[in-house]
Amino acid sequence: MNDILLEIQQLKVHFPIFKGTLFPREVGAVQAVNGIGFSVRRGETLGLVGESGCGKSTTGRALLQLIRPTSGQVLFEGKDLADMQGEELRRMRRHMQMIFQDPFASLNPRMTVGDIVAEPLVTFDIASGKELQTRVQHLLHEVGMDPKFIRRYPHEFSGGQRQRIGIARALALNPKFIVADEPISALDVSIQAQIMNLLADLKERHNLTYLFISHDLAAVRHLSHRVAVMYLGKIVELASHDDIYSTPKHPYTQALLSAVPIPDPAVQKKRERIVLRGDLPSPLHPPAGCRFHTRCPYAMPHCIAVDPPLRDYGDGHFAACHIFDTPPPSKL
Amino acid sequence: MSSIAAVSDIQLEKKSSLWLDAWCRLKKNKMAMVSSFLVVAFFLLAIAVPILSPFPIDEVHYDSIGMAPNTLHWFGTDILGRDMLARTFYGLRISLAVGLTATLVSFAIGVVYGAVAGFYGGKVDALMMRFVDVVYGLPYMFFVIIVMSVFGNNILILFMAIGAVSWLTMARIVRGQVLSISQKEFVEAARSCGVRNRTIIFRHLIPNALGPIIVYTTLMVPRTILVEAFLSFLGLGIQPPQASLGSLASDGASAMDLYPWLILFPGVVLAILLFALNYFGDGLRDALDPRMKK
Numbered sequence: 103m104n105d106i107l108l109e110i111q112q113l114k115v116h117f118p119i120f121k122g123t124l125f126p127r128e129v130g131a132v133q134a135v136n137g138i139g140f141s142v143r144r145g146e147t148l149g150l151v152g153e154s155g156c157g158k159s160t161t162g163r164a165l166l167q168l169i170r171p172t173s174g175q176v177l178f179e180g181k182d183l184a185d186m187q188g189e190e191l192r193r194m195r196r197h198m199q200m201i202f203q204d205p206f207a208s209l210n211p212r213m214t215v216g217d218i219v220a221e222p223l224v225t226f227d228i229a230s231g232k233e234l235q236t237r238v239q240h241l242l243h244e245v246g247m248d249p250k251f252i253r254r255y256p257h258e259f260s261g262g263q264r265q266r267i268g269i270a271r272a273l274a275l276n277p278k279f280i281v282a283d284e285p286i287s288a289l290d291v292s293i294q295a296q297i298m299n300l301l302a303d304l305k306e307r308h309n310l311t312y313l314f315i316s317h318d319l320a321a322v323r324h325l326s327h328r329v330a331v332m333y334l335g336k337i338v339e340l341a342s343h344d345d346i347y348s349t350p351k352h353p354y355t356q357a358l359l360s361a362v363p364i365p366d367p368a369v370q371k372k373r374e375r376i377v378l379r380g381d382l383p384s385p386l387h388p389p390a391g392c393r394f395h396t397r398c399p400y401a402m403p404h405c406i407a408v409d410p411p412l413r414d415y416g417d418g419h420f421a422a423c424h425i426f427d428t429p430p431p432s433k434l
Numbered sequence: 435m436s437s438i439a440a441v442s443d444i445q446l447e448k449k450s451s452l453w454l455d456a457w458c459r460l461k462k463n464k465m466a467m468v469s470s471f472l473v474v475a476f477f478l479l480a481i482a483v484p485i486l487s488p489f490p491i492d493e494v495h496y497d498s499i500g501m502a503p504n505t506l507h508w509f510g511t512d513i514l515g516r517d518m519l520a521r522t523f524y525g526l527r528i529s530l531a532v533g534l535t536a537t538l539v540s541f542a543i544g545v546v547y548g549a550v551a552g553f554y555g556g557k558v559d560a561l562m563m564r565f566v567d568v569v570y571g572l573p574y575m576f577f578v579i580i581v582m583s584v585f586g587n588n589i590l591i592l593f594m595a596i597g598a599v600s601w602l603t604m605a606r607i608v609r610g611q612v613l614s615i616s617q618k619e620f621v622e623a624a625r626s627c628g629v630r631n632r633t634i635i636f637r638h639l640i641p642n643a644l645g646p647i648i649v650y651t652t653l654m655v656p657r658t659i660l661v662e663a664f665l666s667f668l669g670l671g672i673q674p675p676q677a678s679l680g681s682l683a684s685d686g687a688s689a690m691d692l693y694p695w696l697i698l699f700p701g702v703v704l705a706i707l708l709f710a711l712n713y714f715g716d717g718l719r720d721a722l723d724p725r726m727k728k
Contacts, residue, residue: 225630268623
């Protein structure tokens with residue numbers, strides 16, 4: 103369980119913004135991911151949560167080198183993916199796959215379901231002919247689809263079924279690591295649970311490792327062993343599943359958790375909710391010091407000046423906040 | 435792994451492919467079917483005209499000058515006594531050849547060029563498309579005329595010259611399409627599966643850009659036929675005694691009040707051909723989109 107499959111260090115993804123048509127010059131950069139680091143152990147599910155625009159999808163794509171990181175390391179089984187190019191990187195891709203958010207955009211409308219699921223197998227020359235067909239049918243069967251549908255086109259299926267096809271494609275190469283980028287947020291609530299259960303089953307059966315990206319803490323809760331919370335391109339808290347839900351340390355995590363509805367009207371009415379003021383600041387000009395200070399209910403003068411490092415507070419519970427370094431304010 | 439056995443004996447749904455499905459949908463579209471029949475018929479006639487026609491295209495008969503359509507000469511004869519039926523279909527042959535070759539040249543160059551520019555984007559795209567802009571800036575008729583006068587009045591040169599300038603618009607259309615399609619998640623999915631760039635371009639990008647490509651292609655055939663007609667009119671295209679639909683029409687226009695059939699028949703054939711190609715193109719575009727109802 104402590105075997106580390108993937109480790110990222112000081113990962114930065116910046117999208118430069120250019121001005122001028124003839125002689126473009128860089129006028130700034132959207133700092134989508136700004137120096138994050140974490141590791142994923144073999145066989146675990148790491149949840150990555152945060153609000154829209156905090157850089158969680160960019161992180162997932164940067165891990166798979168779909169977006170090349172600006173700087174930093176992505177060590178997959180000890181090898182730095184960020185350093186790889188061309189064929190070497192392409193060979194590595196069979197070990198890591200992605201499940202996409204939008205099942206309507208992630209399947210080529212001109213390919214049959216069979217061709218879509220077969221594509222990774224064909225690309226790596228793993229199977230052909232009769233064997234290929236059997237494997238594709240088996241994959242569809244495994245994700246709960248009727249294998250006789252292989253000659254249909256994606257538009258003939260519902261969102262949930264399409265997502266299953268996307269999962270079958272991700273499974274085709276028998277990968278070690280899967281990035282699930284909000285795999286259920288585009289689906290009906292009734293389908294969400296089915297897909298969650300499917301992902302959990304597949305994980306058991308194939309000993310998969312997931313990075314589960316979501317903006318929904320409740321969804322992450324079911325699958326994850328550990329949860330990382332992102333805010334504006336940084337990880338603000340990283341802790342085991344139990345710790346993050348029972349004793350959240352960072353004010354942002356506390357606010358997120360207090361926003362999760364509880365299906366009991368009596369409790370829901372009485373509980374105290376932390377409502378954050380204002381909007382997410384622009385990642386083009388992130389605030390100085392702690393990036394959360396503009397919305398933090400406990401912000402101190404110190405927070406504006408110094409960016410708090412992600413520090414271990416015991417048992418692998420990491421948080422990046424100054425309130426644990428100085429005597430806590432009376433409010434806490 | 436017991437499920438492998440479970441799935442292996444499943445009755446599959448009826449076999450189909452993109453092209454087979456497209457054919458089924460095309461068959462249901464009456465206008466497209468009539469049009470494709472006409473195009474094919476014109477094709478065959480154009481190929482077979484030297485065998486079928488009892489009159490060679492360049493045989494001058496002084497005893498049958500300017501005859502109106504009759505049982506011997508169905509389309510009448512021109513002012514040199516040549517049979518118009520033979521000349522019209524011979525002209526159709528040249529026009530079709532020019533239209534198709536130039537279209538194929540521009541299709542092959544334009545689609546690949548545009549797809550590569552759109553897929554790689556950034557500096558590659560900027561460089562490739564600026565080149566297109568520069569060539570686009572030259573008046574293309576002027577370019578064709580220069581090529582024709584430098585390399586001589588050869589029909590093959592004519593094909594090349596028209597093809598070489600008409601791929602520019604195709605490249606722009608494809609590039610724009612590819613630019614938007616390559617942002618879709620299924621392209622990202624293909625990349626994350628390790629699919630090679632070449633395969634992504636040919637299997638994911640171009641098939642999804644096919645609608646506008648096909649429509650533009652079918653529109654290009656008539657356009658190049660008209661360009662050729664114009665060049666022939668200037669004396670740079672087809673030289674007599676050879677004829678194209680364009681040169682026949684322009685010859686006929688000068689004698690329209692005395693011998694109206696000289697412009698009528700080539701004009702009608704040209705019009706039918708252009709109509710048929712347009713309807714066929716529309717039908718093909720709809721047929722190739724699997725999202726259309728069966």
